[in-house]
Amino acid sequence: MVARLLSTLLVLHSISVLLPSSCCRKKEPKLPVLQLHTNDSLPADLQVTVGLPAGRNKSYSYTSPSAHGALSVTLTACTSPIFWSFGPDNTTMLHTHSMDTYHVPSPSQGVYTLTLLAPESATLAHIYISTERGGPQALQSAKFSKVRLLKRQKGKRLTVKWNPSLVDPQGTDYCLVVGTKPPVGSLCAAQQDPALAVACVGRKTHHTITGLKHSQKYYFSVFAINNQSNFTYPYGTISSVFDGRFRHTSLKDGKATFANLKKLDGKAVFRYKVVNATESLDLFVIPCGGAIDIEVTLKNATVVPPKRVKSFGRITIKNPVQFARYYIKIYALNREELKKTSGVEIYATTRFPTKIPLPNMPQTLKVTEYKGLTTCDSVTVAWMAAPGQKSAHYCLSATEGKIREMEDYRMPNQCGLESRLKKSVDFAVKFCTDEKNYKEPVVYKTINQLKPGRNYIIQVTVKKPKGKTLSYDLLQVHTKPSCRRKQE
Template sequence: MEKLLLILVFSIQSSSYSLGGDVLSPLHANHMSNARSPLPIGQRVDGFLRMDKPSRFYFVANGSHDILTLRVTPCESPLFWTLSGVHNKRAHGAGGVNKGHLRPHNQPLHTRTLFSFQGNGEETFTTGVTSDSLYFLDIASLESDTSFQVFVWDHKNQGNLWPQLPNDSQLEITSAEEDRIKLSWKPSLGDGKKINYCVFVNKQHNVKTLCATESNINKMFSNQLKENEGKSSKSLDPAMKTSKKNSNNLKENVMEQKINHDQLSSKNFVGAQKVCVGHWTNATISKLKPKTLYYFDVFAVNSHTGTSLAYTGTFAETKNKHRSQLATLPNDEMVNIFLKSKVLRMMTVDLPAHGDKWLFIHSCLHKVHLQVTVNGKVIISQNIHRAHNFKISGKPKTSCIITLKSSKGGPGLVKILATTAHNHLPFPNLSSDIGFSVHNSTCSSATVTWTGSGHGTKYCIYARHLEQNLDLKLIHKHQNSCLSTNSRSKAERVFCKHAGPHSPRVEKIKDLKPGKTYLLDLYFIGLHNSTIKFPSRVVRTQGWCS
């Protein structure tokens, strides 16, 4: 019987009979570019249409089929398509079509329009099969050359091959920020293990089919490639090779990605991107531009059959970039803060998602007032001098503000380092109680004691002989605890060592001259070339040795 129906197909093409205006309008019979393209039942067919050349397809149903469904999917341009069936009056009700009934020159054939559709969305038509039947599908593109997909399947032998969307298939925007948008959707019905989800984001419009996302990406890539080729056409060969390499990188950026978590990073976002997220029903699209409108579409994809259905798309605009007047402290970088008289300096600190934030704050000249506020609550407020470590706890995205003010009203210098790793602090084991003193001087030595260096800290002691007429008050007034040892003479260095676990530390300085005045300095040297210089101590040796 199928052979007889195929004879009918060839006869229709060579016959002088028209198939009827109701079938082909506005698809005219003399514009058919291919009237003999078969559609297999149970397989997807991918096709391409030129705007001025409609196409005709056919498929044959027989007694082994029960219910057939046809689905047509446009990819770029809206389509007009019509499904018609061959109707023969003598055969109708006779239980089939015989060879004599398939002679178009002896007997006119009648076609009946079963369904027609116009638009850029997927559409289906289902019909019951009671006898051997022949169907024609006529398709035309309405706006431009376009790709499309056609799928005919048999419910009796194949069941429903498509995902089933929930009753509420609307995407929900759960949050919108400066550089990211979060969205969620309800899971599809049926066997969830077979269903994966793909998210498509672009700046132009929503799309209704999964193949439209691929067409958008390919078109965008093609335009970008032409632009790159145009820029490189006047370049020398090496530059042209570089341009080609950049184009390949661009293609990698916009091709489909597959990940298994809900964080979608649109790095190098160039217009459109599709990302498949597995069984997740939520996603975060990050690294977007502030104050920009984006369109979002989600597709449920049957991983066994490759069929897909679109949720109701949505759109959202990222927030405008907040221009804060406060500078943000960088991570693991020493920053110098110069304080003017009676002027507050404020800055923000980003708190980590996990763990704590550590601050190293070193006031070099004199006391400054430090205040740390987290979410409007003051957690630290004190005057500090020299170096201190602080730990700040809080949730990510929490507002953390540091305020500094010179306590004495004069200019000040403060060094600050922020880090999430305790061992990245310049002095991880720095004690809050540090001190330096000199005692037990003899005619040739002096004993020094200090606390707070911490295990493993490098320390150095320097001794300078002072002339009698040197103003000692001037020395004490201009102490800078941030000064390094670079300006000190090697001849003045007594020794450099690493501190052990015991505190306080006691060292004896030898080989001093009797009856002389010395300026003794103690330095702690830590990571990032950081230095803590203690206030200088003056010691005078005994005038004679017993």
């Protein structure tokens, strides 16, 4: 019967490797070794696994080399309760359903006998004799572990996180057990329950679970395995009713709202309610690092079809419906884009757009070089003026270097731009200019004091008075290698 139990464990181990659970991402498990201990004597500070037949005592011995120090035994019952005793005289009888630790009051030198009885059915058991003061330190430190849940909105996912073990963190692996019934007390019990999903993740301290059902309660149990001692112990547990609904963020008129797209798996939904009768609803969208797609809907009808926003976007909805709720859906589902972005910042208003602290940007943010005017120490650039503003504060900077090959890297990260510009000290040249009542659609400026034959990244920014700073696209330029003609 014991051999059959061990065989069942090995079969379940193989199934867990070959077939992913309905609620767990496919992983290559590193389950603890379950080799049966065939010796009648027990080692110290090393977990062993034994097989117990039903209704028959089995005894093992441990020789304590010293009368000083600490001594305890931790017993884990896998599938059936166990009666047991440990000591020179076996006078104290214990009863274990999952895991218990017995501390010898006054350890003495000599032989201790461990007697085990599984009265109901055959089972496997883990035995761990510890000489650490207070019992296994790993088991004591597990009391301070914290298991946390992080909801992932895409694909009905949930990420379980926990702190690394305080005892031998580099030599500790973890297994996560997921089920819809109260957790079992041992990993070996979970391995034999086909209703539970077991995912062993090595030294990682997080695991993402997929395919969860809305309104279903799930139990998550983390078990730790010390690779040196093979000691396997409960590390933490948490339960939660999974809420699979997609939640939105409400926008307040004229107030900036930020969403971390990485934590939201690249998708965020904002809601804005039109309170007053108005001629337009203006949306200002600022991607933080990578391009995003935006779509606006009203009662499941598309108001603004999906549109790509790379650096800055303004969307105007004419004659919005009073008291209606508009949903602004932001997507950054491309993995490469999601790596570059930290999130998205959005403003919504039905009042005067001038109340928004952002400069009014033109349709195109491209900065152009007039190559015919480029010299060994200067370049002349032009850009579309910020429209509809009485005055605009432009700053130009030249930084020595090259833009990455990918075109998208020409888009600067608009979020926190002003703070980064203040901290930066690697500008070769930087100057600012105020343009008041600028009527020309294009602004021209020459950047001087550059070095011959060098690559520069040109950045043009515009600041709204008493407001924020936004950037035009970056421009790559190269000064002429020689100043000979200029001197002639």
